[in-house]
Amino acid sequence: MTPLLTIDKLSMRFGGLFAVSEVDLDVHRGEIRGLIGPNGAGKTTILNVINGIYRPTSGSIVFDAENITGLSPHVVARLGVARTFQSIQVFQGLSVLENVMVARHLRSSVDLLSTLLKTRRARREEARISETALASLQFVGLGDRKDLDAANLPYGQKRLMEIARALATEPKLLLLDEPTAGMTEAESFALIRLIRQIRDQGMTIILIEHNMRIVMDLCDRISVFDFGVKIAEGTPTEIQDHPKVIGAYLGTGHRHAWC
Amino acid sequence: MGFRKKIFTAGLLLAAAILPLFFRNSRYTLNLLNLAGIFIILTYSLNFMHGYLGLISIGQAGFFAIGAYMTAGLTMAVGLPYLPSLFLAGIASTLAGLLIGFPAARIRGHYFVLISLGFAEIVRLIILNWKEVTNGTNGVNNIPAPAVGPWVFDSRFSHYYLVLFFVLLTSLVTLSLRRSKYGRSMLCLKVGELAATVTGVDPMRNKLVNFGLSAFFAGLAGGLYASYIGSISPEPFSVNLSVDVLTMLLVGGSGTIAGPAIGAIFLVFLKEWLRFMKEYYMILYGAGIVLVMILMPDGLVGLGHRIADRIQSPSD
Numbered sequence: 001m002t003p004l005l006t007i008d009k010l011s012m013r014f015g016g017l018f019a020v021s022e023v024d025l026d027v028h029r030g031e032i033r034g035l036i037g038p039n040g041a042g043k044t045t046i047l048n049v050i051n052g053i054y055r056p057t058s059g060s061i062v063f064d065a066e067n068i069t070g071l072s073p074h075v076v077a078r079l080g081v082a083r084t085f086q087s088i089q090v091f092q093g094l095s096v097l098e099n100v101m102v103a104r105h106l107r108s109s110v111d112l113l114s115t116l117l118k119t120r121r122a123r124r125e126e127a128r129i130s131e132t133a134l135a136s137l138q139f140v141g142l143g144d145r146k147d148l149d150a151a152n153l154p155y156g157q158k159r160l161m162e163i164a165r166a167l168a169t170e171p172k173l174l175l176l177d178e179p180t181a182g183m184t185e186a187e188s189f190a191l192i193r194l195i196r197q198i199r200d201q202g203m204t205i206i207l208i209e210h211n212m213r214i215v216m217d218l219c220d221r222i223s224v225f226d227f228g229v230k231i232a233e234g235t236p237t238e239i240q241d242h243p244k245v246i247g248a249y250l251g252t253g254h255r256h257a258w259c
Numbered sequence: 260m261g262f263r264k265k266i267f268t269a270g271l272l273l274a275a276a277i278l279p280l281f282f283r284n285s286r287y288t289l290n291l292l293n294l295a296g297i298f299i300i301l302t303y304s305l306n307f308m309h310g311y312l313g314l315i316s317i318g319q320a321g322f323f324a325i326g327a328y329m330t331a332g333l334t335m336a337v338g339l340p341y342l343p344s345l346f347l348a349g350i351a352s353t354l355a356g357l358l359i360g361f362p363a364a365r366i367r368g369h370y371f372v373l374i375s376l377g378f379a380e381i382v383r384l385i386i387l388n389w390k391e392v393t394n395g396t397n398g399v400n401n402i403p404a405p406a407v408g409p410w411v412f413d414s415r416f417s418h419y420y421l422v423l424f425f426v427l428l429t430s431l432v433t434l435s436l437r438r439s440k441y442g443r444s445m446l447c448l449k450v451g452e453l454a455a456t457v458t459g460v461d462p463m464r465n466k467l468v469n470f471g472l473s474a475f476f477a478g479l480a481g482g483l484y485a486s487y488i489g490s491i492s493p494e495p496f497s498v499n500l501s502v503d504v505l506t507m508l509l510v511g512g513s514g515t516i517a518g519p520a521i522g523a524i525f526l527v528f529l530k531e532w533l534r535f536m537k538e539y540y541m542i543l544y545g546a547g548i549v550l551v552m553i554l555m556p557d558g559l560v561g562l563g564h565r566i567a568d569r570i571q572s573p574s575d
Binding site for chain 1: 432435436438439440441443444446447450451453454455456457458459460461462468514
């Protein structure tokens with residue numbers, strides 16, 4: 001079966017610095033792929049290029065049999081790539097429900113005039129947007145929080161809302177950039193269960209994560225980066241024993257001390 | 260909408276409808292009410308840009324001028340009836356909004372402010388110098404009073420109701436936008452453009468819709484102004500007008516439904532009350548605005564909310 005996402009010789013240069021250099025990556029349908037590596041290894045840059053936030057210096061990205069290299073973020077989103085950020089992105093001033101409703105707009109087709117005149121079709125669609133957004137919120141367990149100003153949610157729930165928003169776009173690929181960052185152990189644990197649940201419904205996930213226990217526990221395959229270059233790839237067991245990986249994390253000479 | 264809100268809205272509408280009856284013999288007050296109404300529409304037009312996208316424009320005078328001159332031209336030179344002229348003037352203003360929207364949509368902050376300022380100046384200079392069409396500094400005189408079917412709005416009293424109709428229309432569109440996918444998308448772009456686009460919001464499209472709406476209603480306000488005053492010249496369409504509108508929005512409360520109306524009414528009347536001070540009034544006016552900006556960052560509406568909160572929870 002062809003991979004859902006194929007990245008071919010991807011390079012991203014900022015000025016004279018290569019943040020990502022000649023990276024190849026195949027992600028298959030239904031897998032959870034972990035991206036790990038020290039800070040500055042280029043993991044987030046790869047997500048930003050997939051999203052269309054950055055236009056790559058060279059290389060190509062094929063998603064679901066379509067070349068998405070250099071497309072705008074909102075087009076990539078429409079094609080089925082959703083994303084959460086390392087620093088949580090909340091649309092403040094909007095309710096929790098509205099935060100998620102925004103994600104439904106890309107599946108909506110009512111024109112401006114009908115929208116402003118509140119025609120029956122527009123009202124029906126608005127109701128549908130609201131319903132599916134609520135379903136998405138309920139899935140992550142935030143159904144009873146829908147009318148709150150999103151800025152007033154506690155940190156952990158903001159992350160859940162962000163995931164609900166990403167899911168509401170009905171993506172085929174979900175990019176999670178350090179989802180457990182800043183969360184308590186209990187929250188992280190619940191989040192891991194949620195991510196697994198999402199995958200079990202058929203979602204493909206790319207995950208950046210620093211907590212090794214979570215990565216090893218959750219991911220089907222792991223790609224390791226250092227200084228913008230992919231240095232290793234394999235199952236968690238293969239990665240744990242990979243000498244290059246240990247070298248990148250601890251300097252050469254240590255073994256196994258880190259996991 | 261809750262029951263109390265409905266009662267309040269109905270009361271407000273009734274008050275607006277009977278207000279001029281008390282001033283039938285005061286042409287002065289009726290004039291202020293008409294001007295306040297026109298400024299309310301103009302302030303709402305800026306509220307689209309600032310309230311929904313967080314962009315500051317000091318170019319509303321440009322759209323206002325296009326609306327005024329187009330309405331005058333279409334009724335007088337082309338001979339169209341009033342309402343089609345007004346509507347087409349709004350469309351012309353919208354086209355101008357989209358035209359500067361294409362480059363401006365990629366730009367934010369100070370640069371956007373400068374583009375809007377430059378745009379309004381260009382419009383003013385064209386009006387000033389294209390004498391064959393606009394009659395230059397002499398302006399256009401004897402613009403006919405608005406006539407809709409059998410009704411002619413040729414008195415300050417009757418014209419008030421024409422303005423009131425368009426004030427209501429503008430506020431309804433503003434409200435409708437807030438509860439629509441377009442309004443939501445714009446508010447998301449305002450607070451987090453990157454996250455919004457990654458969630459599927461098309462920034463260019465939503466900004467152009469926004470600029471188009473803003474320009475349309477500013478153009479409508481201009482058309483109402485032209486037919487109300489009866490003669491227009493380049494002079495009133497200066498940057499001062501744009502700054503006045505921005506002040507009205509910020510003093511009233513940007514991004515709210517009541518703010519633009521309260522701000523416009525408040526400042527139109529404040530200027531009149533301060534008139535006895537002659538040229539010194541600008542000092543007090545300026546100082547007052549600075550104080551408002553410091554003490555009430557969310558405008559009069561924000562102040563009202565804070566007072567209401569205080570009353571409901573006096574323990575704080």
